[in-house]
Amino acid sequence: ETGVTQTPRHLVMGMTNKKSLKCEQHLGHNAMYWYKQSAKKPLELMFVYNFKEQTENNSVPSRFSPECPNSSHLFLHLHTLQPEDSALYLCASSQAGDGAAKNIQYFGAGTRLSVL
Amino acid sequence: AQKITQTQPGMFVQEKEAVTLDCTYDTSDPSYGLFWYKQPSSGEMIFLIYQGSYDQQNATEGRYSLNFQKARKSANLVISASQLGDSAMYFCAMREGPNFGNEKLTFGTGTRLTIIP
Numbered sequence: 751e752t753g754v755t756q757t758p759r760h761l762v763m764g765m766t767n768k769k770s771l772k773c774e775q776h777l778g779h780n781a782m783y784w785y786k787q788s789a790k791k792p793l794e795l796m797f798v799y800n801f802k803e804q805t806e807n808n809s810v811p812s813r814f815s816p817e818c819p820n821s822s823h824l825f826l827h828l829h830t831l832q833p834e835d836s837a838l839y840l841c842a843s844s845q846a847g848d849g850a851a852k853n854i855q856y857f858g859a860g861t862r863l864s865v866l
Numbered sequence: 867a868q869k870i871t872q873t874q875p876g877m878f879v880q881e882k883e884a885v886t887l888d889c890t891y892d893t894s895d896p897s898y899g900l901f902w903y904k905q906p907s908s909g910e911m912i913f914l915i916y917q918g919s920y921d922q923q924n925a926t927e928g929r930y931s932l933n934f935q936k937a938r939k940s941a942n943l944v945i946s947a948s949q950l951g952d953s954a955m956y957f958c959a960m961r962e963g964p965n966f967g968n969e970k971l972t973f974g975t976g977t978r979l980t981i982i983p
Contacts, residue, residue: 791975792974793911793957806970844969852918853969854901854913855913857903
């Protein structure tokens with residue numbers, strides 16, 4: 751079983767649909783992240799959760815709504831998206847807050863989203 | 867200003883040769899961490915190597931080593947004896963500040979490495 755699992759791997763949705771992306775980590779970490787990777791742009795951090803609490807919202811539009819019910823699961827709820835939201839959405843987890851640790855973020859394989 | 871700069875959009879390297887991927891960074895924080903990730907066409911970002919700003923030695927992990935030149939703010943990745951499976955996008959990233967809850971990583975734009983048989 752891989753450390754960070756994302757489902758679905760591919761998603762095609764219309765602008766009026768509502769869908770959710772799921773991320774699950776099996777590494778015992780306390781922090782989880784959503785990133786957006788668009789073509790020819792650096793990876794953009796969207797949200798950070800520490801111990802289930804959202805600690806970072808990087809000016810993300812409200813049509814993206816994260817949910818972290820526990821430290822192992824992270825969701826990204828999508829509604830009324832725009833074509834420019836088409837991208838690879840990556841989830842990551844890490845052990846954060848320990849000053850002696852490296853805080854390496856481990857990523858899932860991503861969900862490739864296409865908005866029509 | 868860019869915090870992470872990767873100046874090589876693409877590189878072609880003969881199999882079994884060594885390759886150096888460039889990364890420069892910009893921060894005024896004395897405590898920071900530098901990371902390299904590999905992203906194959908499958909999409910997953912795979913952690914390769916880490917260098918802390920206070921680490922005295924350059925990091926090494928198998929065929930990967932990090933050429934850390936602090937004064938020049940440079941953290942180049944060196945892959946020795948390249949293999950066909952090394953073909954992928956490579957990203958340099960930085961965490962500013964110690965790991966006391968500031969977990970944000972800033973990524974560069976990446977270098978696409980292609981290994982030629």
